[in-house]
Amino acid sequence: MSHDDFAFEPVAGLPETPPEGERILWQGRPDWWALTKESLNLKWVVAYFVALALWRFVTLIDQAAAGTAFAAAFPFLVMGAITAALLMIIGFMQARSTIYTITNRRVAMRIGAALTVTLNLPFTQIASASLDLRKGGTGTIALDLKGKTRLSYLVCWPHVRPWVMRRTQPALRCIPDADNIARLLSEAAEARISTPQVARTAPAPAVAAE
Structure with missing residues (x-):
């Protein structure tokens, strides 16, 4: 019998059904191979063991x-x-357990292979976004948060901007077609922030007539 570990989600990648007026614009996952190479430094690990083997061969x-x-x-x-092989398995599991969501109001990130965490990042809390585009079209979109919002680097890893630890920047890591997704995110955030927000206030108390 097949079993979906995330069957409790009303919408894949989101902890609850989006409220009225919120629309999902895009959902996606990291490219597992790009994530393995970049976040787990696969090439450097392989090069290290090859160098050890060559050193042993040359000395003997x-x-x-x-x-x-x-x-x-x-x-x-x-x-x-x-x-x-172990690093590739870890990279594959990390990518498979991740869903990034962009709506017309926020960025949501369901992350974590062992401990699942969902980050909800409204556009109003995002100061800026930066794109690191790589060959093949994959790239990472890092989000710089406003104010005193703080996230744990270790909890969010590898879905963070690498080596930025003092002020963790959550990131849509190693996503395919990153250039177009960054453009979509920019347009959605700009439209949301430029929309006037009307707040309800309590009616003023009535003044009794003298």
């Missing part, structure tokens, strides 16, 4: 036969392959 080739030197270096390649 003058003292033993090539086959013996390769046999001594081979375990580093095996460890590197296992580590890379």
Whole structure:
């Protein structure tokens, strides 16, 4: 029997049904391969183990036969392959458990493979957004929040702007077609912020006639 861990969500990626007047403009997930390479530094990890294997081979080739030197270096390649496979599994699970949502009023981020957290970020609380576009069209949109709003870097990772820890910036990380999504976000935020907000106030108390 199939089972959806997020079947309790009235709308995928959102903890509750959007209120009247709010429309979902876009939903998406990170590209798992791009997320693995960027957030988990897959290339650097692989390069590290390859360098260890080469170092072991070079240090032994003058003292033993090539086959013996390769046999001594081979375990580093095996460890590197296992580590890379684990990182790819983690990256895939992180991407699969994530849903980014842009509505005409806010950005919502359902994140976390083990501990699921949903961030609701109204446009009125976002000071600015920046796009880091990569080859292939994937990119990261980082959101700089206004005022005293603080988020935990560790709780939000890897859905944050890398290495910005003093003031954590939540981010739509490694999303496909990032340029168009950034444009959509900009237009929605501008339209929302420029719309006059009418607040209800309590009626003034009636003054009794003398």
